[in-house]
Amino acid sequence: MPFRDSHLRNDLVELGFRSVNPRIGHFPHILAKSGALTLRVLASALDVPVGLWGLWKLEANQRYLFQRSTVGPNPTFKMFISANTPANALQRTYEHFDESSGDIPYFEDYIDFVCDWISDLRWVFIPLEGEVGWSIFAGAHDAAPLVSKVQTEFQRNQVPFARLTKSGNRLTWDDQLGDKSAS
Secondary structure, three states, X not given: OOOOOHHHHHHHHHHHHOOOOOXXXXXXXXXXXXXXXXXXXXXXXXXXXXEEOXXXXXXXXXXXXXXXXXXXXOOOOOOEEEOOOOHHHHHHHOOOOOHHHOOOOOHHHHHHHHHHHHHHHOEEEEEOOOOOOEEEEEEOXXXXXXXXXXXXXXXXXXXXXXXXXXXXXXXXXXXXXXXXXXX
């Protein structure tokens, strides 16, 4: 188990999502230990080219994605999506922004916006905020089988994983999903 202390697990939810009840946790999801292996297993399980929101499926971008893009603690918001995402779905992701206002969205703004976009994007993979070292893979409500497939591949490849579960008015970190979730 990555976090033996339940208070640490609960603090991790608030630290990683900047909320004790993040909307994205109410979509089918799996949490995974961040790292290059995790991203490779994810891409293989999905059988689609993975894109970093803004970097698409050009061969050079795919090389960059696997060689240089970190999947871990970073002060910027990163979101990995299918590089095959249609342009009209991508356009919707920019509708939340008003550059003339001068406001810069924070991580918690983005993670909330994603919940409005996920039905168009179908799935997202987002490294969590802070130094938690974990990411969330979430799918649209009708994509639960895809999330299960990714979890199976994480387990098969020994990528540590967990899930958020409802506990009162908050979500808690549940790493009791199986022997392979230990780190």
